[in-house]
Structure formats: C-alpha cells, structure tokens
Amino acid sequence: MFRYIFNGTAYSDTSLSFMEDLGMNKDCINSVIRQQKFELAQNKHKRNIAYKEESYPLYVESQLLGTEESKQKWLDSLNEINARFPISPP
Numbered sequence: 417m418f419r420y421i422f423n424g425t426a427y428s429d430t431s432l433s434f435m436e437d438l439g440m441n442k443d444c445i446n447s448v449i450r451q452q453k454f455e456l457a458q459n460k461h462k463r464n465i466a467y468k469e470e471s472y473p474l475y476v477e478s479q480l481l482g483t484e485e486s487k488q489k490w491l492d493s494l495n496e497i498n499a500r501f502p503i504s505p506p
Contacts, residue, residue: 422440
C-alpha cells in the first residue's frame with residue numbers, strides 16, 4: 417500500500433480533496449502523485465519477475481499433474497504476488 421508523510425503523519429489517501437484538506441499545496445500534491453505513479457510502475461516490473469520466477473513453475477506443475485491441489489497452489493501464488501505488488505491505486 418502506498419503511503420506518504422505530511423507534517424509528520426503517514427497517510428494513504430491520495431485523493432485531491434483529501435490532500436487539499438490536509439493543507440498540502442499543489443507542489444506537494446504533485447510530488448505525492450508522481451511518487452505513487454513511480455512506485456506502481458516499479459510494482460509492474462517486480463510483479464512480472466515474480467510471475468516468471470515463482471508462479472510460472474507452479475503453473476507448469478499444475479498442467480503436468482492436472483490435480484485441483486496443484487492448480488490451487490498456482491492460483492494461490494498468483495494472488496499472493498498480486499497482493500505483494502499492487503499495480504493500481506486502491
């Protein structure tokens with residue numbers, strides 16, 4: 417989850433109205449939005465690597481074994497990777 421600090425307090429709400437209500441000026445708001453976009457882009461890259469290294473081998477195994485257990489193991493890995501590397505703001 418993306419978090420930023422303003423006046424010593426951590427926040428996760430990046431809506432314009434919320435940040436304006438905090439008293440943030442336009443430069444601060446733009447900085448937060450740029451940082452959030454940067455981190456989400458980094459997560460896309462990290463997610464793709466995790467898919468290849470962690471999930472794909474489980475996919476191949478599930479295809480070879482053909483069991484519900486192996487399929488669920490693969491799907492669980494996808495869910496864990498997606499939770500670890502979110503690629504869109506909440």
